[in-house]
């Protein structure tokens with residue numbers, strides 16, 4: 001019998017309890033939706049198509065499929081099962097990248113956390129899996145890291161959503177589920193202040209759902225910074 005002792009370090013002072021049901025009167029995440037942009041069925045069909053295409057393109061290439069956490073977790077798990085027939089030598093790993101904090105605009109600083117060793121990446125064809133490419137700061141940072149620091153042979157990206165109107169850097173993902181309108185979206189892995197990730201569809205929040213953080217609802221269309229493309 002092996003016994004394992006786990007010590008959980010408590011914070012010195014307990015954090016204030018998070019307000020529950022921040023949009024008054026609404027009890028579930030579904031109630032906070034102003035509209036659904038991409039339904040569960042539409043996502044499922046599109047993921048199946050992308051999986052088949054990726055299986056063909058990576059046949060014989062033993063790809064490393066790398067999920068960019070946290071937002072990609074749901075798309076990643078559906079997509080890798082849809083890569084059929086699965087190329088031999090395909091392996092999986094993850095990298096953590098964050099830049100949005102609790103807001104709806106990128107801070108401009110992409111923080112990477114990874115325990116990926118160079119020897120796992122060197123000489124490999126890497127397929128990055130993202131939930132969304134928006135300004136493209138995140139995907140550009142991760143791609144450069146893999147090519148320049150880890151010696152990947154190639155890096156391509158499969159993203160469920162491409163919000164190309166908001167680009168700050170020029171970037172064209174190889175595999176795109178849907179073009180996303182210029183609106184802040186949640187669900188299917190995507191969050192606002194860590195909430196809504198578990199919704200099985202992609203939607204837009206009611207404006208009042210932003211007020212508890214003291215921020216205004218993001219303006220759709222035309223409000224993004226200009227693009228350097």
Ligand SMILES: O=P(O)(O)OC[C@H]1O[C@H](OP(=O)(O)OP(=O)(O)O)[C@H](O)[C@@H]1O
Nearest residue numbers: 069070071098099100134135136137138
């Ligand atoms: O193209 P960009 O403007 O860089 O935005 C895209 C990135 O933003 C989100 O990550 P976030 O920083 O919110 O972290 P998360 O994945 O943990 O939600 C999303 O998952 C992408 O990684």
Ligand code: HPA
Nearest residue numbers: 134183184185186190191
């Ligand atoms: O529209 C978005 N929603 C959630 N996270 C995001 N990260 C970039 N764009 C978005």
